[in-house]
Amino acid sequence: MYIFIVADFVKEQKEKGLIKHWGFSFHATPDILDEILTAHPDAEFVQLQLNYADWENPKVTARENYEVARKHGKSIIVMEPVKGGALAEPPVEVQKIFRETDSEASFASWAIRYVASLDGIITVLSGMSNLSQMQDNLSYMENFKPLNQEEQTAIRKAQEIMTGIKSIPCTSCHYCTSGCPQQIPIPEIFSARNQQLIWGQLEKGVEEYRNSTKNGGKASECIACGQCESACPQQIDVINKLKECADCFD
Numbered sequence: 629m630y631i632f633i634v635a636d637f638v639k640e641q642k643e644k645g646l647i648k649h650w651g652f653s654f655h656a657t658p659d660i661l662d663e664i665l666t667a668h669p670d671a672e673f674v675q676l677q678l679n680y681a682d683w684e685n686p687k688v689t690a691r692e693n694y695e696v697a698r699k700h701g702k703s704i705i706v707m708e709p710v711k712g713g714a715l716a717e718p719p720v721e722v723q724k725i726f727r728e729t730d731s732e733a734s735f736a737s738w739a740i741r742y743v744a745s746l747d748g749i750i751t752v753l754s755g756m757s758n759l760s761q762m763q764d765n766l767s768y769m770e771n772f773k774p775l776n777q778e779e780q781t782a783i784r785k786a787q788e789i790m791t792g793i794k795s796i797p798c799t800s801c802h803y804c805t806s807g808c809p810q811q812i813p814i815p816e817i818f819s820a821r822n823q824q825l826i827w828g829q830l831e832k833g834v835e836e837y838r839n840s841t842k843n844g845g846k847a848s849e850c851i852a853c854g855q856c857e858s859a860c861p862q863q864i865d866v867i868n869k870l871k872e873c874a875d876c877f878d
């Protein structure tokens with residue numbers, strides 16, 4: 629089981645006044661979260677991976693983790709609200725639903741406003757890579773308005789569509805790559821395959837795959853050591869997915 633080794637140190641620093649608030653980031657199952665929060669009721673917040681696409685994802689268990697944290701009365705910091713950028717450009721059918729509901733709103737704004745509308749959220753961590761993304765974020769987070777009923781309905785439709793698409797739920801975090809003995813560019817390969825699965829762009833997927841493996845590290849070179857699977861916060865069955873990619877690309 630887990631060992632929450634830093635809790636005593638953190639509590640000590642809080643007693644000294646060096647830490648004002650403490651909590652932790654969490655990437656596991658609701659039963660473990662429940663156990664941790666029962667053992668450490670003084671934790672003030674939990675940082676969870678929450679987004680509309682993973683809300684009912686059985687591997688990410690976003691909704692269940694959220695409900696456990698709220699059951700314990702914890703505030704929540706949201707990570708991955710835009711799913712590593714993927715929800716800034718969702719599948720075409722989802723884009724259509726959002727556009728029909730609000731022709732102006734960015735796709736990222738749907739993702740961020742969805743999680744920011746949940747009870748108990750104190751911060752939404754949104755990765756931004758340029759000024760226009762920051763301006764977009766500020767435009768709806770200043771004077772924030774939660775999603776209305778029509779917008780919640782649009783999100784539910786988007787969730788249904790995304791549940792039906794069999795893509796690889798990789799967020800390109802790269803946690804898996806540094807320990808790979810075959811130096812396989814796992815997230816880049818999955819991104820190439822997702823080009824095909826989500827967008828139907830077969831040639832573009834092949835091109836991306838060729839670029840990412842031009843110096844070696846083809847999907848078929850995986851030796852199934854399992855290092856990547858133990859490092860993956862999305863609990864992706866990397867070995868099997870690489871086999872599928874090898875069938876398509878190698």
Ligand code: SF4
Pocket residue numbers: 807808809810811812814849850851852853854855856857866867870
């Ligand atoms: S299982 Fe394959 S992809 Fe994963 S770390 Fe091992 S060799 Fe690399």
Ligand code: SF4
Pocket residue numbers: 797798799800801802803804805814815859860861862863864866
């Ligand atoms: S650790 Fe998982 S989610 Fe992160 S890049 Fe690797 S396969 Fe993708």
